[in-house]
Amino acid sequence: MSCQEITILLNDYLDGVLSPTQKQEVEAHLKECSTCQELLSNLQQVRVTLREFPQISVPPSLAEKLYQIPAKKKAKWPTWLGWLARPLPQQITATLAALSLAISFYTLLPNRAMLAKYLNQQLHLGYHHISSLWTQAESITVNIEKVSDSLKAPWQALKEEGKED
Amino acid sequence: MIVNTYAPQIFNLAFHFTHSREEAEDVTQEIFLKLFSSLKKYKKEMNFTAWLLTLARNHLIDKYRREKKEKSLRQELDERVLTESGLLSPENGHDQKEVKLIVWKALDQLSTEVRLSIVLFDLMGKTYEETAEILDVPVGTIKSRINRGRLQLARLLADQQPQKRRI
Structure with missing residues (x-):
């Protein structure tokens, strides 16, 4: 070996x-x-x-902190606000908070007109982009139809030849 | 009840993994916070100790995933850490003390998974089966990791004690 x-x-x-x-x-x-x-x-x-290597003992200060964890977790929300900690109300509250923040930001902005103009421009640009994409898609559809029409006649001829054989 | 029974295991695992008392205390708190918020996920048919130690292992690996952070943390280890933690008792002879220090430092050079296997099996006295369950790998993998890890430590010990080789 x-x-x-x-x-x-x-x-x-x-x-x-x-x-x-x-x-x-x-x-x-x-x-x-x-x-x-x-x-x-x-x-x-x-x-x-x-x-x-012996096992070391947990320091009393750490043990004290660990004992407090379950109590801390329970005390996180006061009882009367406990429903807010549940998943669905939490999501609704977060959405409402985000919306109110956006609205207040818009209404309190000093040069609101500029922002409105910018948003308007961006909307128009987006709309223009979508419509050009739409036109391109339409032309592709037309081309596909043309190709399929041009293939129909030879396909029929081939089918008939097959039958005669 | 949970704290009294399991805190020593989590604290020791964290200490042997991080080689820092302060870090081990922080990590133990983090793991217990995680434990209390994931208790709903625990199912009665599971082995609670293994489930908790798996949670601890995942937390340790996630926290120290970046090798750099792990290394910088563990550089602070020295004789003081060992003495303060009672791992180097005064009745240890000079040679014994030296070997303990070398082995302790050499543990740092093992890969995370090999180190965790050695800590759970050799330092914490878990069985091969328990270690395999905690680390979520087959028993054969654990045996080979422990074998590899101990051999690596033996070679590192030989490198650190060249004078003994010559005697």
């Missing part, structure tokens, strides 16, 4: 779960190879060290 093959088996060797044949092979290799011997010794040290 090569060093690489032995390396993979070292943890199982230390756990004592190798088959007798594998165990013999590992031990035979270890007698000959100082590199693998050293790796085994370090692996043993690592395994013991990892198990020796």
Whole structure:
């Protein structure tokens, strides 16, 4: 067995779960190879060290904060406002808030006329863009119809030829 | 009840993952906040400990997804952190202390998934099956990650103790 093959088996060797044949092979290799011997010794040290790291206790200040979390979550909304925290009213409230914000922004704006003009321009540009797209789509439809008409006659001829055969 | 039973596990997982007490305290609070808001998703037939530790694992991975952030956080680890946390007890001999420090620092060099596997299995004493359930991978994957991780730590230990090799 090569060093690489032995390396993979070292943890199982230390756990004592190798088959007798594998165990013999590992031990035979270890007698000959100082590199693998050293790796085994370090692996043993690592395994013991990892198990020796003790569990650390939760600091009392942290425990206190954790105890308060459920209470804090409940107290987030006063009881009489609790319905606002439910999903649907939340969405409606958010939409109304966004709308009122947009309306107040528009009505309170000093140069409202300019904004109206700009919005009007943008609307017209959009409308113009849509209508040009519509015209293009119509011309494509007409072209498709033309092509399909031009194919109809040869198709009929081919069908009739087929019947005669 | 939930806090008393599970806070030590979450805090230890966070501490061994972040290697910073302050960060572990913050992360534990965040995980418990998440826990209380996701309790509705928990189903009775699930193993609660595994479910909670999976939630913790997802939170840790999401939070430290950026390797840079993870590294900068964990650079602050030193002997002080270990001593203050009681991981280096005064009765430890010099060599033992040195090995503990090397292994502790070497844990940082493992990939996130390998480190989490080692922390859960070797440091927190979970079984292969429990670790696999928490990390949501097959038992075979966990065994191979732990094998790989321990070997990597053994090699890093050898690199840090060249004088012993010569003796």
